[in-house]
Amino acid sequence: MSILSWRRSHGVRAFAAGTAAFALILATGCGSPPGEEPEGEGEAAGLADDPQFVWAVTGADRQIHEDVARLWNENNPDRQVEVFFLAPTADEQRQAMFQDLQSQAGQFDVLGLDVIWTGEFAEFGYIESLEDLRPQIADVSLPGAVDSAQWQQELYALPYSSNGAFLYYRTDLIDEPPTTWDELYETGTEAAEEAGISAYVGQGDQYEGFVVNYLELFWAAGGELFDEGQTQSTFLEGDAAATALDFMTEAYDSGFYAEGFDSMVEDDARALFQAGEAVYMRNWPYAVPLLEGEADEESAVAGDFAVAPLPTFDGEGSTSALGGLNNAVSTLSENKDLAREFVLWAATDAEAQGILAGHSLPPTMVSAYEGAEDPNFEMLGDILADAHARPPVPGYNSLSLVIQDNLHPAYIGQGEAEPALEAVDGAANDALEQE
Amino acid sequence: MATATRDTGTPERGRGAHIRHGLGERAMGRIFLTPSFAFMAVIALFPVFYAVLMSLYRIRGFTREFVGIDNYLQALSDPGFYNAALNTLVFTVASVSLEFVIGLGFALIMHQAFVGRGLTRAVILVPWVIPTAVAAQVWRYMFDHNPGFVNAVLGADINWLRDPAWSMAGIIAADVWKTAPFVALLLLAGLQTIPRDYYEAAKVDGAGVLQRFWSITLPLLRPAIVVALLFRTVDALRMFDFAYVFAGYSNSLATLSVYAQRFLVAEPQLGYANALSTVTFVIVMLVGLAFISRMGRHMVGETAREVKR
Numbered sequence: 001m002s003i004l005s006w007r008r009s010h011g012v013r014a015f016a017a018g019t020a021a022f023a024l025i026l027a028t029g030c031g032s033p034p035g036e037e038p039e040g041e042g043e044a045a046g047l048a049d050d051p052q053f054v055w056a057v058t059g060a061d062r063q064i065h066e067d068v069a070r071l072w073n074e075n076n077p078d079r080q081v082e083v084f085f086l087a088p089t090a091d092e093q094r095q096a097m098f099q100d101l102q103s104q105a106g107q108f109d110v111l112g113l114d115v116i117w118t119g120e121f122a123e124f125g126y127i128e129s130l131e132d133l134r135p136q137i138a139d140v141s142l143p144g145a146v147d148s149a150q151w152q153q154e155l156y157a158l159p160y161s162s163n164g165a166f167l168y169y170r171t172d173l174i175d176e177p178p179t180t181w182d183e184l185y186e187t188g189t190e191a192a193e194e195a196g197i198s199a200y201v202g203q204g205d206q207y208e209g210f211v212v213n214y215l216e217l218f219w220a221a222g223g224e225l226f227d228e229g230q231t232q233s234t235f236l237e238g239d240a241a242a243t244a245l246d247f248m249t250e251a252y253d254s255g256f257y258a259e260g261f262d263s264m265v266e267d268d269a270r271a272l273f274q275a276g277e278a279v280y281m282r283n284w285p286y287a288v289p290l291l292e293g294e295a296d297e298e299s300a301v302a303g304d305f306a307v308a309p310l311p312t313f314d315g316e317g318s319t320s321a322l323g324g325l326n327n328a329v330s331t332l333s334e335n336k337d338l339a340r341e342f343v344l345w346a347a348t349d350a351e352a353q354g355i356l357a358g359h360s361l362p363p364t365m366v367s368a369y370e371g372a373e374d375p376n377f378e379m380l381g382d383i384l385a386d387a388h389a390r391p392p393v394p395g396y397n398s399l400s401l402v403i404q405d406n407l408h409p410a411y412i413g414q415g416e417a418e419p420a421l422e423a424v425d426g427a428a429n430d431a432l433e434q435e
Numbered sequence: 436m437a438t439a440t441r442d443t444g445t446p447e448r449g450r451g452a453h454i455r456h457g458l459g460e461r462a463m464g465r466i467f468l469t470p471s472f473a474f475m476a477v478i479a480l481f482p483v484f485y486a487v488l489m490s491l492y493r494i495r496g497f498t499r500e501f502v503g504i505d506n507y508l509q510a511l512s513d514p515g516f517y518n519a520a521l522n523t524l525v526f527t528v529a530s531v532s533l534e535f536v537i538g539l540g541f542a543l544i545m546h547q548a549f550v551g552r553g554l555t556r557a558v559i560l561v562p563w564v565i566p567t568a569v570a571a572q573v574w575r576y577m578f579d580h581n582p583g584f585v586n587a588v589l590g591a592d593i594n595w596l597r598d599p600a601w602s603m604a605g606i607i608a609a610d611v612w613k614t615a616p617f618v619a620l621l622l623l624a625g626l627q628t629i630p631r632d633y634y635e636a637a638k639v640d641g642a643g644v645l646q647r648f649w650s651i652t653l654p655l656l657r658p659a660i661v662v663a664l665l666f667r668t669v670d671a672l673r674m675f676d677f678a679y680v681f682a683g684y685s686n687s688l689a690t691l692s693v694y695a696q697r698f699l700v701a702e703p704q705l706g707y708a709n710a711l712s713t714v715t716f717v718i719v720m721l722v723g724l725a726f727i728s729r730m731g732r733h734m735v736g737e738t739a740r741e742v743k744r
Contacts (some may be wrong), residue, residue, distance in 0.1 A: 095700050102497075102705075124496025206597070206685050260580025263596040268581060399703045405686050412597055 024084070045250045048073055048080035053335040055342070056097060057083050057112035060088040061369040064359045065112075067165040068352050069319065072342060079338055079389035081110075088207075090114050101126045104146060106332030110324045113157055115148035116400075118392035122156040126131040127328040128336060133344055140348050142322075148389035156328055159346040159364035161356055163323030166307040168281040177308030179222060179287040179315045181247060181293045184280060188257055191279045191284065198258030200251065202282035206408040209265055211280060211400050212321040212390070214407055215297065217244035220312040220319040225428055226391055229298060233428035241421050243313065248411040262412045271391075282310060284323070285362065285380055305377055309383045322387040367395045395431030402427035448588040483716065490709035506710035516711065518686050519694035522678070525603060526690060535660075536668055538618025539609060541694040545619065546626045556623075571680035574609040577601075578681075599687040606677040606688060614670070618663045625659020626652070647739045665726040672719045691715040 044054075045062075057065045065083055073080040084107070086093040094117060095313050100107050101124075113121060121127045133409040134155050137146060167184075169177055173191040187198035199255035203209030215225075223240025226233060235241055251257045258278055260268070266283060273281040274291055281287075285307075289295070293302035307319030327330065327343040329336055346352050353363040362380055369381025406423045409415035421423075436560035455486060458466075493502045499583075510516045545556050568587070577584040578595035586593060595605045629652065637647050674691040682688040684697045 067494075091700055098703060102494075125498075126496060207683055258581075260583070262594070263579055268579075272581060395702075399686055401697070401701060404684075408597075408685075409687075412594075414599065416595075 018101045020043075026389060043085055045069070045083040045085060048082045050131050051078065051082035052079045053081055053109035053333065053338050053342070054084050054087055054107060055110040055112065055327075056084045056100070058088060058090075058093055058107035059085040061359070061361055063399055064361050064416060065357055066357045067359075071352055071355065072345065081342060084108060088113075097126075101332060102330065106330065106334070107328055108333050109333035110342055111328045111330055112330050115145070115322060115324050115326060116392050116396045118144065118149055118156050118326065118328070119151035119394040119396060120272045120392075121153070121287070121328060122151045124392035126331060126419065127156050128333075128340075129154055129156055130343070132144065133158065133340070133405065135242070136344060137347055140366065141364045142320045142366060142384050142387070144384065144387040144389045145324065145326070148322060148324075148392055151392060151394070155328035157238065158328075158343045159324070160327045160346050161324040162362040162384055162387075163284055164290075164362065164380055165212075165282055165287055165310050165320040165385050166383070168277050168283060168287065168305055168307055170301065170304055171306050172304045173279055177306070178311050180311050181313050183215070184311055185247075185251065186255055188279045192256075195279070196270070197276065198278045199256045200280045200282075201258045201261065201264060201272050201278040203265055203269065204252075204261035205256060205263045205265050205268075206404045207265065208400055208404075210408055211403050212323075214244060214248065215388070215390060216310055216319050216321050217247055219321075220244075220310070222313070223317075224319070226432070230391065230393065230432060232427050232432070235425045235428050236421060241424070242417070245407060245410060245417055246420065248407075249413070249417070252411055253413070258271075262408070273305075274299050274301060285360065289378060291359070307379065309379065318383060318386055320383050320387040322384065324388045326363065393428075393431045394433070399424075399427050399431035457727065473609075475621045480679045484708045486716075490706055492706045494705040502706070506707045507714070509707060510710055510714060515686060515689075515694060518716075519691050520532070520621050522603070522688060523690040525671060526607060526610075526674060526678075527668060529607045529684065530614075530671050531667045533607065533611045534615045537615040537662060538663065539622055541615060541619035542608070542626055544621035545623050547652065559619060560616045562613045563620070565613070567613065567676040567679065570609065570613050570674045574605070574612075574677070575680050578605050596681060602681055602688055606681055609677055610671070612676070618667060621663040621666070622659050625656045638709075643710045659660050661726065665723065668726065669719055669723050673715070674721060 014284055025374075026311065027342040043394075045066055047066065055069065062085060064246070068082045068422070086096045093114070094113075096138055097106075097108065097111055097113075111121070111127065113127075114163055122129075130195055131154050135335075137158055140161040142162060145162050149155055149157040149159055164401070167177060170191070173195055178187055192199035203213045206222070207314050218225075218240050221240035221243040222238060224237075243272070248257075250262065258264070258272060266287075266393050269278075270287045270290065271285075272278050284334075287308065290297050291301055292300050293299035310320055312319050328348055329339045329343060333339050350365065350367065353365040353368050355365040357368045357377070361379075361399075363369075363386065366385070369378060369384075372378045373380070403424050406415065406420035410417050439612050448674060450690050490506050491501060491503060493500045493505070513694070541559055545552065545559065549555075565573075576582075576597065580586070582597075585595060595601050633651050633655070634647055639684055642650065675693050675696070678688040678690045678693050679696070684693060684701055689697070691711065692715060695708050695711035698704045
């Protein structure tokens with residue numbers, strides 16, 4: 001059809017095309033990259049007739065957040081909350097909240113922040129200090145979750161949901177889960193060879209998941225990114241940074257990491273493990289029901305796998321990065337008292353936190369894990385108790401991008417290890433104070 | 436497009452034929468055009484100027500500080516920016532040349548009369564109809580080690596996604612697949628404007644196939660070629676989807692658009708992001724204007740002659 005119309009107008013075609021080309025050039029001049037104008041994604045859930053305040057939260061796990069809000073509304077009929085669901089991806093959520101704050105719209109009262117954004121939002125003056133609420137969550141919430149909600153020893157958000165890593169292993173190939181990374185490497189390589197499959201799958205693509213996988217090795221080797229007071233980088237102190245990178249480099253070279261590990265994200269790893277193609281997998285708890293073959297899911301490993309904590313290098317303890325959400329109060333909110341009350345309630349109300357647990361979204365209340373019927377869930381509680389928060393410094397995102405840009409090429413043999421680690425150390429210092 | 440041209444074309448032809456009463460036809464034309472121009476100004480020009488204005492500030496949270504051209508100086512001393520510019524240049528030169536050669540081949544095939552010509556034309560156009568973001572996801576999946584489709588077809592063991600050189604080759608291949616049909620479409624339209632008599636005359640004079648191609652097809656196709664190259668170059672300079680889907684913000688593939696997006700979203704420095712966008716805009720505009728002024732005049736002249744005829 002378009003060919004026909006082109007033919008009809010061919011007499012004047014050239015000039016018309018020239019005009020259109022110029023219009024096209026004009027159209028490229030938008031503030032953000034052309035053709036990628038961010039859409040105002042998101043929608044209100046419509047839970048309240050007369051909402052007094054708005055909670056902006058990720059559109060992933062919608063049902064859970066909706067149920068939590070419903071519970072609040074039942075208990076507080078005069079002070080109902082409306083939920084505004086943001087896009088499910090972290091980048092888009094952050095952008096939507098930035099837009100609301102930067103443009104002074106102030107539509108959101110409570111912000112559901114990813115655990116790594118606390119410092120950035122605090123430094124930008126976007127969120128209120130909640131330091132005076134610390135006593136009320138001190139022994140209630142997971143210590144790692146509290147760490148992730150503070151910047152410069154000041155509390156800016158309260159924990160809401162959490163997440164931690166499991167080491168999935170094949171019970172038909174491995175008798176006992178390993179307690180050190182070296183043991184994991186050896187048993188994995190051996191079992192993989194015998195079974196003719198890959199030894200290990202995880203998150204090796206160049207993205208935040210890779211940073212998490214690397215930091216877990218780094219922490220397992222005894223490293224810390226910053227000193228106690230978060231005043232300077234301690235990334236290169238000791239040899240944890242090099243140990244972790246060396247492990248990854250060797251695992252990649254020797255084929256311990258499965259083919260394509262360097263472009264693998266959570267679900268790629270899950271799909272391979274589920275098809276029976278790997279001995280070990282590092283992944284979040286969401287994979288358990290899928291691997292069990294629940295809800296018509298096809299699984300080659302149903303009944304043949306178990307989970308354990310990720311090991312360390314010296315066999316002491318376990319290690320996991322901490323995921324999840326913290327709730328903060330926007331500085332633009334006109335209902336700050338109410339918003340604060342809601343944030344505290346969501347962190348400390350057993351029933352609200354129970355809703356998360358009931359939907360297998362890890363809660364942050366320590367008591368929610370006690371006496372759990374599901375042994376995996378109880379183990380998750382133990383893992384989270386020891387878990388490390390990625391330090392929510394203001395420049396965390398820049399630091400993460402530098403880690404991705406330097407360490408990813410290094411472990412797949414595209415770059416030198418030394419300068420890569422030094423670049424990360426420099427970026428860690430920069431991240432404490434952006435500019 | 437065609438309508439816009441007819442508007443400018445009519446007064447030329449109809450000047451003598453109409454009796455002037457009240458406002459002249461030109462004046463009336465201008466009045467009718469005013470709303471469109473106002474609309475354009477609000478939609479297209481305002482964001483441009485606003486972006487340029489914002490690029491003069493350093494913006495952090497609620498604080499905004501005027502820093503003049505500091506953001507531009509920062510860009511000039513930022514290795515990431517040069518890396519993005521180089522990536523964009525490599526991508527543009529490689530993809531546009533390949534698209535032109537392959538597109539011209541397609542166009543020549545589609546121009547022949549043969550059974551199933553309509554179907555062939557439709558099939559060739561399919562890739563162009565698929566949204567770029569979707570095409571990028573599909574290609575990424577095919578290049579990925581798991582399931583390793585491309586490697587299986589080629590019988591190779593190449594790290595298409597994470598080896599910098601191969602991944603650049605990958606996005607160029609994907610872009611060529613997607614937009615060569617578009618080039619073919621533009622060139623086909625051009626081919627159809629070339630009168631058959633020329634070829635017949637050349638044949639009578641004893642010109643061979645190649646000679647006819649060099650001396651008739653190429654020169655007469657020149658306006659269409661210019662338009663096709665202009666479109667593709669301008670588009671390739673702004674390329675975002677393939678690079679972002681294949682490698683995120685990774686420096687290995689980041690183009691100027693991806694790099695600007697990085698400072699807009701991932702590392703929010705709005706002033707710097709706007710400076711980068713403005714630089715991209717200026718580069719794209721200069722290249723576009725160079726095309727239009729170099730070969731555009733020739734094109735416009737050609738059109739005027741055609742109109743007189």
